[in-house]
Amino acid sequence: MAKTHKKVFDGIFAQLEETDGDVVLFDAKGSPSVIFSMTNPVPRLCTDPERYMLFQDVLANIVQTLGEGYALQKQDIFCRQSYHHEIPDGAEYLTRSYFAYFDGRGYTEIKTYLIITQEAPKGQFVQYDPKRWLDFHSKVSKVDDILSEKGIRHRRLSKPEVAEYIHRFMALHFRHGAFSMTNFKASDEYLRTGNRIIRSYPLVDIDEINLPSVVRPYTETSVNGYPIATDVLSFLAEVPHADCVVFNQVVQIPGQRKLLRKLQGKAKRHGSMPDPSNKIAKADIEEVLNILAVDSSLLVNTNFNIIVSCAPDKVTPVTSYLETKLYECGIMPSRTAYNQLELFIDSFPGNAYGFNPDYDLFLTLSDAALCLFFKEHLKGCEDTPLTTYYTDRRGLPVCIDITGKEGKLKMTDNANFFCIGPSGSGKSFHMNSVVRQLLEQDTDVVMVDTGDSYEGICGYFGGTYISYSKEKPISMNPFKVTREEYDLNFGEKKNFLKSLIFLIFKGSEAPSKIEDMLVNQTIVEYYEAYFHPFDSFTPDERDGLRQKLLVAAKMENDYDRYAEKMDDIEEQISSPEPPAQIESKALVLPSEERRLKLIRQCRAFRAVVLDRASTPAEKEKAANKIEVYKKELYEASMLVKIDKQIDHIEEQKRRLKVRSLSFNSYYEFALERIPQITSLEKIHFDIRDFAAILKQFYRGGELEMTLNSDIDANLFDERFIVFEIDKIKDDPVLFPIVVLIIMDVFLQKMRIKKGRKALIIEEAWKAIASPTMAEYIKFLYKTVRKFHGIAGVVTQELNDVIDSPIVKEAIINNSDVKILLDQSKFKDRYDDIAAILGLTPIQKQQIFTINALNNKEGRNYFKEVWICRGQNSDVFGVEEPPECYWAYTTERSEKEALKIYLAHYGTMQEAITRIEIDRKKTGIAKYLDFARKVNQHQKVMTLWENQ
Structure with a gap:
């Protein structure tokens, strides 16, 4: 008997061969199998039931395509892994800190394999049958085509990969890296291999078949008061204490006519004995027969088996967890699975016909069986040259193409975005993360801020931080135009200047057609007089x-x-x-x-x-x-x-001579030319009001320098510029004008410089959201995409979206990327927002799962954010290492503490490194508590003892 046990695995497979590029695995009875590696098409927590239904249809199509004499086996392997990311040479300090922070973090990896098996003829010596062999390869190719047509990522395994897969299954070791075999010891309860226990949990006891009366390809769970679609067995990715879980799903397709005759005969026998139980049994059988006659469903023999590897002392809590979760699904797993070794062997890939039909298989409809197939995958990294790292819902870093247009999968036509998040939702923290990653990937960034939210990151990157004040105003010359710009882009420049003039002259009031015509004509003639003197x-x-x-x-x-x-x-x-x-x-x-x-x-x-x-x-x-x-x-x-x-x-x-370009010369030109035009055209224009309102920006006026000083040419070469204009945010005249001319600086930079450029306007955008500015904002949003640019606005008030037609027409309709943070406080009145933003019911459900999951344990400060690129939307986590937190923080006490370290150590990188080391030394968990301690001493921690 001991000798038999030593060779128990010898009789599973007969051969593994490769012919004409196809790798075929033969079991002991001669049944051939081809193995595909695939990715389930439904993302976890996508909330969309339609995606589960679509995959259900694909599986049903595969079963119909295979037909009688074939088995479909699917194995989803949930294995605990440790995160590791190779840090590229020359990576920035914060990027190195990011990947070092996540290094070693545990997560559950999902690997999926799809196996097509042809049943070997029974009761005879296996002989080569060319027709069956050709039919097998034809069916495999058809399954390959179905998966390809539906866009499901998959590939056939090579011979070494199949061999490794089988050996890893035998060891039940799917962690990355090397693995080894050890002896097996079988009992009625489990298998023991080394210091681990392997136990199988069949989902169905065929003597009772405790399954729900109605099954769907998905189930619903409530998150934040919303029903969210998830996989029926989604909990398999979260089995506690398990280092590996294999969900083995097998569907055998037997001969249908023989089974139908047996069912019909069984119905007649039940009908011949007219008692209540027989009537029910007969009605059930007749309902199945009607479904088979009407639908494309098939009768199939199935087995569902969960195989778990864990420590010996964790078998009881693992069993309790699985039984509880299965019970919530309406499934009572078998309690009499004493054939543990047999179940394990029969679950090997390619051994779909190894199960004992007397006690391991149960008969059901194919559609019902496929509902229990696992359908989800974890988020993965996108194939994109522009990587922006977030985390998935469980804390694993994943990179996405934030623009939606630069990756292999094109989701958008332009990268313009708007970001909405109420105060405290982590909006500025998120934007700091995005800006950091854009800068690290050779993007020129211009930001307009009102609140010092980007002072830290600007200091870290050595950017230019321009803070507006009455004593030191931001001075520019938006009227200065080069000959090249005049020849190629004068129409755009003219629209900008017209918007600027009317912003000064009319404020938020829309100009009349006569006013628009006059100002337009003066701008055209002004530049004509300069570039082509008359x-x-x-x-x-x-x-x-x-x-x-x-x-x-x-x-x-x-x-x-x-x-x-x-x-x-x-x-x-x-x-x-x-x-x-x-x-x-x-x-x-x-x-x-x-x-x-x-x-x-x-x-x-x-x-x-x-x-x-x-x-x-x-x-x-x-x-x-x-x-x-x-x-x-x-x-x-x-x-x-x-x-x-x-x-x-x-x-x-x-x-009318124009010798230099500035607001001063335009003002002089316009005051001379407008009366000539009105006299000639016999029209009325209040030139005195026009002159008086614009005069404050003219020679000797209070705001003369605002529009008459050439900007520092070095700004065009700066990769990161932050315009901080918080000190004038309450000035109704100056604030919108400064915002507008900063936007023009970006446009000049955008046209001249190569590569990716981004303009991000925080709350300051509201200053220019007026009818006067509508056309210019539209122009800006449509123009930037032609120059590899990104325009984005950031706001915290949802009412800004609802109440402003400018936002809707000029910004929202021209932004293919939508970013929303926690919206839960608005969910009772969210229908208007959803209508304006064009949100689907599924996207609304996604939005209200933000920060609503139980996924915060063991993680640093993080918030979740919903990102929609075109029609592709999902929720991601914004979790950063402590080093990034110090660089991003907008908390005044934390910023002041960092400045103390900066003054002592000289560089931002060293200051961040030292302040985090000191915080950890003290054991103070909260950044703010440590910052207050530093501010209290007004010295770095190493000098406290001397104070």
Whole structure:
């Protein structure tokens, strides 16, 4: 007997071979199997029941495709691993700290294998059958195609991989790295191997079959008051004390006709004995037969087996946990599984036909059996050149493409975003994390802040921190335009300047069409005068202007003025000689020369009319000619005036010189040019109000430097610039203007510099969310994506989203990336927000799971955030190491304490390192408590003893 036990694993498999690239595993009876490694398509906690249903359909399709004589085996392996990430050479200090912080953190890895097995002929010596062999490979290829078509990641295992998989299963050791075999000792309760216990838990006792009457591919659990869809057996990823859990799922597809005949006969036998229990049994069988006749379901033999590896003293709590969780699902696992060694051997990959049909398999419908198949996977890292690290819901670092457009899977058309999170939700902490990772990956970042939220990270990266004050204002020259920008992007620049001028002139009030036309024209002519100084009109320009003024002149005339003019012309052609002053001119205008010519012709025809020798017909013809020429003479008279007017306009334009570009020169140009335009066009514009309102930014005005000082050229080369404008956030005039010109600085940087650029505006964006600014914000959001740019706004008030049409039209509709933090306080009135943001019911459920899971144990300060890129949305954790916390903190006491360390140690990196070392030495858990202690001493900890 002992000898038999030593060789108990010898008779499981017959051969492992590779033919034509296909690796086939044969069991002891000759049944061939092909093994796929795959990833379940449903993310854990995705909350979407539809995704479970879709995978259920894929599995049902596979079962239908395989048909009779095949088995589908699926193994989901849950193994405890330790996190490790290779830190690239040259990584930043904070990045090294990040991965060092997570190094060694335990997590449960999910590996999934799908095995297709063809049943060997029974009761005869196995012989090669070319038809069955071809059918087997054909079915395997079809399953491969189904998985590919549905976008489910999978691949066939190679020969070494299959061999390793089988050996790891035998050792039940799936942790990364080397493993070893040891002896097995079997008992009725479990198997012992080395210092571990392996125990199998069959889900079904076939003598009782305690399963729920109705099963679905998913179950629902309540999180924060919302029903969330999860896998029926999702708890398998959280089995306590277990180092490895294997969920073995087997579906055998027997001959259907034989089973149907047996069921029909069984129904007749129950019907022949008319007692209540037999009536129920008959009704159940008939219901199954009806389902089989109507639906595409099949009768299948199934086995579901949970295999757990744990320490010997943990068997009882593991068993208790599994029984409790299965009971919650309506499943009563078998308590009589005394064939532990047999169950373990039968669960080997490729051994789907090893189960004893008398006590290991139960008959059910394929759809019902597939509902119990595990369908979830853990979040994994995305294939993207731009990596932004978050954690999954259990604390494992995963990288995503925050833009949604740079990764292998394109989710968005642009990377613009908005971020909404109430105070205390971790909004600034999250944005600090994103900014750090963007900067580390060669992104130029410009930030507009009101609250010193980015002072620490700016100091760490050695960025430029510009804080606005009355004594030291942020001075720029938004009117300065290069020749290249004028030639290529003047339309964009013009729209910006128009928005700026109206922001000063009208505030939040929308300009009238006349005002818009006037300011637009002055901007165009201002730059035309600078880049193309005017000398004189060309003949074509003069002719075009002449026609324009002629039309305007005719528009001004009425019938009385026309009749009066015609009487004057009659008098001119009746006089014997032309006016001497005109005839005496050596040079006359073309229009005047034509007028004199027409007068002479009219006089000639008038002579014909007065000549008694003329016939009546000649007189009539001459009279008609006179009337025609009189009308031409009328127009010629107008043209004489128009030519003089053109001369005057020409002289005006010649006087309008622009020698340098600034608000000062524009102001002077506009005040001279606008009255000329209003006079010419006969329109009204209050030039005095315009001049008075803009005057504060003009030469000698209180805010002259704001728009007339060339920005430091070095800013264009800075990778990280923070404009801190908290000190003027309550100035209704200056605040929005400074925000706007900072945005223009970014646009100049965006056009000139190569690579990725990001503009992030915190609460300051509300200053420019006005009708005047709507078009410019739209322009900004649409323009940045053409230059590999990102524009983002950050706010804490949901009402900002609801109440502002500018936010909806200009920002939300042009942002493919939505970022929301904890919204639980608003959930009773969230329908309006959901409608504006275009959230689906599933996304709403995701949002209200933020910070609602029991997943905080053993983790540093962290908050969760919902990120939606296009239609792809999920919840991630923002968890950072202590070093990053010190760099990000917005708590004033913590920032002051860090500044004390910075003053002592000289560099931000050293200051962060030392303050964290000292905090750990004291054993103080909370950063704020330690910071208060430092502030109390006003010295670094090493100097406290000397104080």
